[in-house]
Amino acid sequence: MLQKRSMLVLGLLVVMGLVLSACGAATTEAPATSAPVVTEAPTAGPTAVPPTTRTGGWLDEIDYSQIDAQSAITQIGAGAVDLFSYGLASNKLADIKSANLCYSSSYGLYYDFLFNPAVFKDANVLNPFTDRKIREAMNWLVDRNYINQEIFAGGALPKFTPLTTQLVDYTNVIDTARGLESYYAYNPDKAKEVVNTEMTALGATLGADGKWQYKGKPVTLTFLIRNDGDGTRLPQGEYFAKQLESVGFTVTLEEKKSSELSPIWIGSDPTEGQWSLYTAGWASNGLNRDERTIFQEMYLPDSPQGIPLFTQNVPDPAFQQVGDDLANGKFTTLQERRDLLVKALPLALQDSLQVWTVDLQSFSPYNCKLQVSADVGAGVETTKMAPFNLRIKGQEGGAVKSATTATLFTDPWNPVNGSNWVSSAFVQNGTSSGAFMPDPYTGLSWPFRAEKADVTAQTGLPVATNLNWVTLSTADKIDVPADAWVDWDAKTQKFITAGEKSPNGVTAKVKIVVTYPADMFQKVKWHDGSNLSVADFVMQMIMTFDPGKKDSAIYDEDVAPNLDAFLTQFKGVQITSTDPLVITTYSDNVYADAELDASVVGSWWPQYGYGEAPWQSIAIGNLADANKELAWGTGKADRNKVEWTSFIGGPSLAILSKYLDQAVTDKTIPYSATLSQYITADEAVARYNALKAWYTARGHFWDGTGPYYLASVDLNAGSAVVKNNSAYPDLADRWSAFGEAPLANAALDGPAQVKIGSEAVFNVAVTKKNGDPYPSSDIKQVKFLLYNDKGETVYVGEGVPSGEGTFTLTVPADVASKLTAGAGRIEAAAVLIPVAIPAFTSLEYVVAP
Known part of the structure; x- marks a missing residue:
């Protein structure tokens, strides 16, 4: 799955364009501490491209399909597919090279065991994972080094914390992280000791057969294990199942595909007890240079994931506080930010809603005739830029056959709270644009539809600029105008102003002014032919609040906690001009990079987290949700016993079509108390009719502004076709400058023996991939750690x-x-500096008297 999931995109998550064998002899070796050295396959770097006059995408069409990952290399070699976008684990790298295929490599995919923390409705069934100490003990029960060596051929990185092992935030707190890795190293005896104590306290008894019982029945764990994807979750799950049995649990294995397991761990009520744990996998939706939101996202009940299981977790109040403080930017210096990360890490391990196993280096193989862009932190499939640059070398037009694993249509697609699977995102990214484009090397952003941004930060806050499209200034005090929108009244369907909510005034830590081009509303069109409008932006603003308000007709209890957290740092928004469009946002959620303040906090582009949509598509979805015939989110759909809204297939389409007809007849202006300022009745009818014509022609409601449009989809076959959008305003080569990332290698040299009490000097050489020295001016710092014989x-x-x-x-x-x-x-x-992936290296020595 994608790492991040939310209806509330502003300031809470980056949705620019966060996934989802028999045990051998146990090992007590220390976890690996450096990334595997990768020798590149046949070059697939950027080639010189003459200027083009082509608009839209480079290709005429992209054909997406699902295949078994184990056959990906063979199918590319045979010409059946051109690209396997999902990525293969490091144990397949040698096979990729042997087949003479090109490939991209990336970090950003990671695996874990995810626990159901809910108290089950059936009082006779004990869920041991309601107990935080039992979940914490699972860390000692997992030999991450064994998993890395035996399943990933040593090519992964053992993972203990939610921070990505190869990214900057981990490096900044590496001393704390390494200490926790030492403390939670494989220790099955300690795990068993904790389990024995806690299970007894929960009222369970250990039988003569060594199995736990509760009220006369075995304590049985239902373990959901993915048997698809890259093929590595199955052996991980089978390994952990044996470990669980070794401490007295009875384990029932459910080994199935993602499409079969998703309705259980995502779609079911956790209190029903249909599952106990799951072999989870997550992928960042781009290189994440700021991971401070990860604790809220991956553990806390106000997680923006939008999945019911998170709301069932009961964390330590201290963890809740520090996780929210990080997510909401409640710090004023980089040191305070670092201190919060240092506090959060041990609390995360003590909570262990998820027990992490490995950070992967993934490899996406493809036919060398292609030119493929990849994000160094997310690979091909989840990076926003990939479909924009995908092409046949030296050619304009043509078709590419792109294959992925069997998660393309695991969950329904809807832009508000739909599919969170990376395979879905890869198709969706090509059908959308956005205010900003994520930089696949640095994690910063570039203006896409936005023209510029002006950021004002409170004096003393640690904010800096890196790129010249954003200006940065400071102010001792930032007052929020009295007429700024700060909240939403779901009864009156009007925004609440700062003056109404806080008569004594409101201040903010940061002010972001995003200016869009004067001709944007003339040039940018939805795929149904409608012109982008101010109303599309205002609808996105409304939907940030309305689903989380109890008085709303579309209220969803699963998103309410996230809205509450959001409101603690959101200070207001103003549309200060409509021609050109200028939006000013006030917030206490501050990023250290002004580019991220603009793109994460300040865009308000009509991107709802899981896809773009024009206001009319959201309107008919809201009608269906309000009338309890569909639901935007999976939890609400389950509670109401209705379909989870799909814009591309199934029973949802007929229901949406019905409400589309009703909207035409009624000349519906959604949220009319607010949107009637931006939409006339005639304009509303024209929009609905455009969507109706689109649905009639295409058979779905997926309507974006990207270089490709969704031409057809076959849910049963697991396939989709996107075609070039000739009405797209940009040239195909707009993002072609992004080719091969400037990654580095590092090597340590020094004494084999260090004498106690004597100074020791080591040297590290940082080089480019071709072996040339990496420019010192492009190296921000080299940080080093010294460990004793205990790994401390x-x-x-x-x-x-x-x-x-x-x-x-x-x-x-x-x-x-x-x-x-x-x-x-x-x-x-x-x-x-040029790329946000540090180069790691280590060296062992002997300490002598």
Whole structure:
């Protein structure tokens, strides 16, 4: 699945354009601490391209299909498909190379065991995972190094925390992270001890057969295990099932495809007890240079994931507070931000709603005739830019056959709260545009439909600019205008102003002014032929609030906690001009990069988290939801016993079509108390008729503004076709400058022996992929850590530049005096400026008296 999921996109998550064998002998080796070295396959770098006059996408069409990942390499070699976008695990890299295929590599996909934390309705059935200490103990029961070596051929990174092991936030708190990795290292005896204590306290008894019983029946865990995808979840699940049995649980395995398991772990009420744990997988929806929201997203009941299981978790109040503070930007300095991360990490391990196993380096193979862009933190499938740059080298037009794993239509597509699967996102990304485009190397953003941004931050806040399209200024105080919209009244269907809600005035930490081009509403069209309008933006603003309000006709209790969290840091929004469109946003949620303040907090583009949509599509979906015939979200659909809204197939289409006809007849202006300022009755009818013509022609309601449009979809066959949008205003080569990411390798050199009490000097060389020195001016810092024979961090230092791409790492004599005889290790991380993937390296030595 995508890492992030929410109806409330402003300031809470980046939805620019966050996924889902028999046990061998146990090992006690320390977890790997550096990424595998990857030798590139046949080059697939960017090629010189002459200027083009083509608009839309490079291709005439892209044909999407589902195949078994195990056959991907063979099918590409045979010409049956051209690209496998999902990505394969590191254990398939040698096969990709042997087949002489090109490939992209990326980080951003990670696996874990996700627990159902709910108290079951049946009082005779015990769910041990309601107990946080039992969940925490599962960390000691998982040998991550065994999983890495035996399942991923040593090509993954053992993962203990929610922070991505190869990204910047992890590097910033690496001393804390490494300490936790040492504390939670594989220790089955400790796990069993905790389980015994807690299960007894819960009222369970251990039978003579070594199995736990509760009220006379075995404590049985229903373990949902994915047997599709890249094929690695099945052996992970089977391994962990045996580990669970070793501490007395009875385990029932449900080994099925994602489409069969999703209705259970996502769609069912967790209190029904249909499942106990699941082999989860998540993928970032782009390179994430700021992971501070990850704790709220992956653990807390106000998670923006929109999945009922999260609302059932009861975290430590301290964890709830620190997770929300991070997500809502409640810090004023980088040190305060770091301190919050340091507090959150151990609390996350103590909660362990999810027990992480590995961070993957994934490889997406493709025919070398293609030119493919990939995000270094998310790969091909989840990066916004990939469909924009996908082409046949040296050719305009043509068709590409893109295949993925069997998750393309696992869940219904709807833009408000629909499918969160990466395979769906890959198709959807090509059908949409947006205010900003994520940079696939740095995680920053570039203007897409937006023209510029002006950011004002409160004096003293740690905000900086990196790119010249955004201006940054400071102010001692930022007052929110009295007429700014700060909240929503679902009864009157009007926005509440700052003056109405806070007569004494409101201030904000940051003010973002986003200006759109003067001709945007003339040039940008929805696929149904309608021109983009101010009303599309206002509808997105309304939908940020309305579903979470109890007085709303479309109220959804699953999103209400997230709205409550959002309102703690949202300070207001104004449309200060409609020609050109200028939107000013006030917030206490501040990013260190002004580019992210603009793109995450300030855009208000009609992108609802899971796809773009014109206001008329949202309107008919709201009518169906309000009349309890459909529901935007899975939890509400389950509670109301109705269909989860789908814009592309199934029973939803007839219901949506019915309400479309009704909207035409009634000349419906949704939320008329507000939107009638931006829509006339005649304009509303014209919009509905355009959507009706689109539905008649295409058989679905998926309506975007991207370079491709959804031409056809076959849910039964698991296939879709997108075709070039000739009315698209941009040239096909707009994003072609993004080719191969400037990643680096690092190597340590130094003494094989360190004497206690004596200074030790090591050297690290940072190089490009071709072996040339990496420019020192492009290296932000080299941070290093020293470990003792127990794997504990004893010193954190910073390297000193000593030449182009080289740094000297000095261990002071007073630090060396605290070492004890035995094994030792030094680890270095080079933090790069052009790309947000640090280069890691480590070296072992002997500590001698």
